Amino acid sequence: MLLERIGLIDIGSNTIRLVIFEIDEHFTMFQVQNIKTPARLFQYLDKKKKMSQAGIDVLIKVLKSFKSVADQYQVSVLMPVATAAIRQSTNRDDIIKQVRKATKIEMMLLPEEMEAFYGNYAVLHTTQFLNGVTIDIGGGSTEVTYYENKELQQYHSFPFGVVTLKQMFFDGKEHNDPKAIKKMQEFVKDQFKSIKWLSKKQVPIVAMGGSARSIANVHQRKIDYRLAGVHGYRMYKNDLQMTLDLFQSLSIPQLQNLDGLSRDRTDLIIPANVVFNTLFDEVKAPVFLFSNKGLREGIVMEFLNDKYENKAFSVYNIAAQSVSRLAASYHTLAHVAQQRVKLVDMLYEELCRLGIFDKNPEMEKLLHFGSYLYYLGQFVETGASSQHTFYIISNSDLDGISHKERVSIALLASFKNRSLFNQYLTGFTDWYTVTLIDQLQSFGGIIKFADALNDSHMEVIRDIKIIKIKNGYDLVLSYKGDILAEEYRAERQRKHIERLLSGKLNIIFTEC
Template sequence: MKRLGLIDIGSNTIRLVIFEYSNETGLTELQNVKTPARLSQYLNEDKIMAHEGINLIVETLNSFKKVSKKFHVEELVPAATAAIRQSKNVDEIIETVKSKTNLNIEIIPEQDEAFYGFYAATHTLNIEDGITVDIGGGSTEVTYFEGKKLKNSVSFPFGVVTLEKMFFEDKEHNDKNAIKKCEKFVKEQFSSEKWIKDKKVPIIGIGGSARNNARIHQSLHDYPIAGVHGYDMNKKGLEEIFDVLKNANKNELKDLDGLSRDRTDIIMPSSIVFNTLYECVDATRFTFSRKGLREGVVMTRLQEEFPNAFNKDKVSTEALRYLSNEYHIHVSNGKQRMVLAETLLTKVIEHTSFEVADEDRDLFKKAAYLYYLGSFIDADSSSQHTYYIIANSSINGLTHKERVKLALLASFKNKSLLKFFVKETTWFKDNEMEMIQKLGGIIKFSNALNVSNTDCVESLELTESEDTFELNVTYVTDPIAEAYQSERQKKHLEKLLPKKLNIKFTQG
């Protein structure tokens, strides 16, 4: 286990995030505090940072040191991006901070800043080919990757703070002329990098500006589940946000749900950047990543000490392992339930016309492992707790719809409760509902075959006679609880079989 604090000294905000890593629960965020520093405003025309800006950095870092001490942080890393990187008096800033805080600021080079965002996104999302965009206060990092391997990267010398200064200073946020000039400038900047054009891949938005755009969109549509990581939008969604911002006055903007008050003056430039990039890329969708620069820095550091900590090829598998550990699912019980469920599904498919898509089968296996994890909170309402935990947890590697489908499968109790949960999102068509019910029924029956958590069942065999199906269950230890529960739950299997089911337990 290791506890590490990262102070992200950006152009717009200074933020402390305290992370903890363990082999059992992965990388978790323990604390996240920020102050809207706006360091860019302390840079004069000659790119020299004023003493007021340097003093602000010193005060903030000393305050964050106290927070870190309370959390017993082993290593505190102050990392600076564009505002300090672009300062001509960068050496003075570093020396002053060192003398007054005893902290060594690490200046992150442009290319490294782009890499860290790419690294975090590809290790926490299940997107093979894509473009990342991270708009800071003073720079915008864009990368292109194929097969989760970095191909191109660039750091543009503009961010939301600099764009606001260039085009919107002393003007309303929705000034038509300012918007038009900003759009033209951003398009020219993106067009200067030929590898960006017409890639026809998803764009991954990273950072605070992306997060605020996602939350605004979620608020506009009364989005029913928590979190923005893995949240998808199409071109119409991005344009909708832009139109809302353009048509809102200053007071309406302050009250806009999803928008942080300290970003009201810089939200329009971010929307312009996202919409312009979407057109240049001819993107397939816009996905938001809550993991970016900070996570990328921390993950690459931890990788040196824990070489197997992060696997970009097994993102969702690792995330669900950590989730199961957090709620104390016993490994052998989870695996036994998964094996039984897979075996039953295979045998049902062999004897019927039942067909399951690969992606549904994958979620089915994961749900069998996680089944009723909510019992850790309360056994009597384990189905309800299971659904809400999974549906509202940020699970790396899963889209939001996949997350909810996993929650529905892992919490399956009966058709009535399934319908109740499904109403929350209204995302699933009748045929999808039917599939979830059938697969959920198999998982529930599989759980009945290991209800004592003793792994007593050794093998399963399904045979067909003229009038019935017979499930022969070979056991190695006394299956009294399993025999009783499987009889109670066999109706879930019978819904998939054209004949009645008889269950026979045989000692191995």
């Protein structure tokens, strides 16, 4: 059910972008339209920060076009948000007046503290780190925040972005001029050092924005990364240096043909990479993480939380919300998924009691999510449910879940047999130990057996006990109702539990 259709126009210093979100009853944000133009409004500001009429005309032309698209989609809310280029213009009142008269659009001029707030808001609600530093580098400004225990503690807006850095250090020079790069590095380093709360925080850095996505995209292609999407993608100091060295070694025509790099960012990507490297050193960060959710998503998420009494997005239940929304997107029946999780929990508890597994909260989380999403790919095609399930989960942006966890959940939710499991694992074997691979395979078998115990979707199994006997084990299943379907499926899938117990399993159904 469609809850909202929201349009947001992000009027940045480098690009102007229209994004249209459809929000369903689960508060899943479906991006149904995303168009942009590299207007580069910042180049229309003179030395006194006054925007020329030519720049205003460009802005009006783009807004007219985007408004017609938004009208075609019949958005319930249109949010035109202006950031650094308009904010820093000395004639911003005249710009707003001309835009209003020509387009009937009332631009929301975002103060720098709110620009930092919304980017941070998106990160807090979509990533798993309790503490961190965020950075959102635009064309004319760079917003940096520090959060602790999921609460914003500090923010600062630097009056430079990728466009202004290019103007300051590369005017009349090559995009990769070594002396210009060195001067820019020194400038950015001094800027970061002036903010004392940034120094040696030793927390993860989360980067947002188009420049960050471009760097992550390029790195993924260079290492033949198997997963889709940059949300949650991790890089380290040597990775950031690798991309910077690559960008510096290429001419503009070569950069324009570089896989993963947007053509309109070829002359701006080196300043962005330098800013990220410098911040990494200043913070002494353990990891550099990319977020696909930033300013735009933060504005919409805060709007929805405000309108629906904070029911839309949580900062502490991120992963579970994300898994639930993915399941709903593929028409998974919630009561069936919940019963499967309940049965898996009962089996797991019994196996832990018998010493087959040691309790592990992190592994239990994967087990729960894999159980809930089991065979969601059957919505696409029943005959290839396993294959579709693995592909969908492993290539979906799951908020609050790392890429390794994503693959682990995909392996569990798609489990059909050991040969397919090993086929899916190809390309990811260096992520796992042999012990962990064996445990994931065992968990997959538990999920498949649990699914058999609710074959009728009537929730007839009420309790599970495993009892050690002389020649093996009795699996006692207490039930209420008709168990014809469950009896048949359980017998066919008993091998998955027998492998774990290394003994013969007798399945005994006992009526409650």
